[in-house]
Amino acid sequence: MAKLQISLKARALRYLSMREHSRMELERKLSRYAEEKDDIPALLDMLEAAKYLSAERFSDSLVNRRSARFGNNRIIAELQSHGLPGEEISRVKVELVESEAERAVDTLHRKYPVAPTEHVERAKQARFLQQRGFSSRAIQAAMRAPREDEED
Incomplete structure (x- = not known):
């Protein structure tokens, strides 16, 4: 029995019904199924x-x-890799700057609920945030924030 051929438009709408896609990402996914006459x-x-x-x-x-x-740097890099226009990336940057320090604190405290006692552990925790794309200002704020064991 032959498989039913799905049109490119139907395939695109199926992808978009599952989650939002960037134009570049959707074009890449659809190009696999396109024939020469498809535009x-x-x-x-x-x-x-x-x-x-x-x-x-x-x-x-x-x-x-x-x-x-993730931090602002990582999110912005991912948006750029999806080929979004510069004005859209600028809009997102402005929205993210306000909450980055708070998100860094939450991320750090979720992974490391206990404050570091040694310099090596402190550096490890800072590297964790750095690898997640947080700025140095947000990392410093997160490292200074009181932990569960310090609030008593």
């Missing part, structure tokens, strides 16, 4: 005009998924 950029333009595909919604979705675990 993927025209399809993506039509999806954007119909508000099915939105860079703003994608960036908000990615920020919501990543902000609890």
Whole structure:
């Protein structure tokens, strides 16, 4: 029995119904199934005009998924890798700057609930935050914040 061929538009709508995608990501996924006569950029333009595909919604979705675990540098780098326009990335940067120190504290305290007693452990915890893309200002604020064992 032959498999039913799904049109590119139906495939794109299926991808978008599962989660938000960037234009570049959706184009890459659809190019696998495109034939020579298919015009993927025209399809993506039509999806954007119909508000099915939105860079703003994608960036908000990615920020919501990543902000609890990662810092601004990591989130911005991921947005850039998805080919989002510069004004969208600037908008997200402004929103993220306000909450970065608080997110760094939450991330650090979730992983390390006890304050470091030695310099080696302190450096390890700072590196943990650095690898997650937090700025040095946010790392310093998180390291200074009181831990569960210090609040007594």
